[in-house]
Amino acid sequence: MATAKKAPAKKAAAPAKKAAAAPAKKAAAPAKKAAAPAKKAAAPAKKAAAPAKKAAAPAKKAAAKKVAPAKKRTPNAAFMKAMTPSAALAAIVGASPLPRTEVTKKVWEYIKKNKLQDAVNKRIIKADAKLKEIFKKAEANMFEMTKMINEHLK
Numbered sequence: 001m002a003t004a005k006k007a008p009a010k011k012a013a014a015p016a017k018k019a020a021a022a023p024a025k026k027a028a029a030p031a032k033k034a035a036a037p038a039k040k041a042a043a044p045a046k047k048a049a050a051p052a053k054k055a056a057a058p059a060k061k062a063a064a065k066k067v068a069p070a071k072k073r074t075p076n077a078a079f080m081k082a083m084t085p086s087a088a089l090a091a092i093v094g095a096s097p098l099p100r101t102e103v104t105k106k107v108w109e110y111i112k113k114n115k116l117q118d119a120v121n122k123r124i125i126k127a128d129a130k131l132k133e134i135f136k137k138a139e140a141n142m143f144e145m146t147k148m149i150n151e152h153l154k
Contacts, residue, residue, distance in 0.1 A: 079099060079101050080099045080101070081099060082097035083097060083103065083153040083154060084153070084154045085098070085103065085152055085153060086154070088130070088133035088134050088152060089134055089149065089152040089153070091130050091133075092106065092107060092110050093106040093107060093110075094106070100150070103149060104146060104149065107145070107149060110131075111125055111131075114128060116128060116131065118139075123141055123143075124141060124142075125139065125140050125141075125142060126138065126139055127139065127140060134148055134152055135148050136148070
């Protein structure tokens, strides 16, 4: 795949800018020469102040980090809404309405309690009789599991 080369359009504009700026620079040159002795006298003072600035810089960075407090996350209302599980799912999590997050936690508790995760690949869940009603197959990926559980919530 070949890439297109950019056209040198800006190069033509650059010499025109330099030509316009040249007379202004020549007029400013004598003023710079007059200011040069004053700068030389101020130079030692700047060098002495430089170490003080460097020492103060880390303190400012540390203070900046402390100033920003961590924002507290607000829960998503859609996840916190109580959902009624189907009869098949109620056999695992209970019949009372629960938020999606709690349903997922209870299903994971059931899976771990009954040792239904594959020993080698922990992402695979081996369904027992109760989970087969929800998964509709013998094995399911943990990412597919939430999709299948959502079908059993109203």
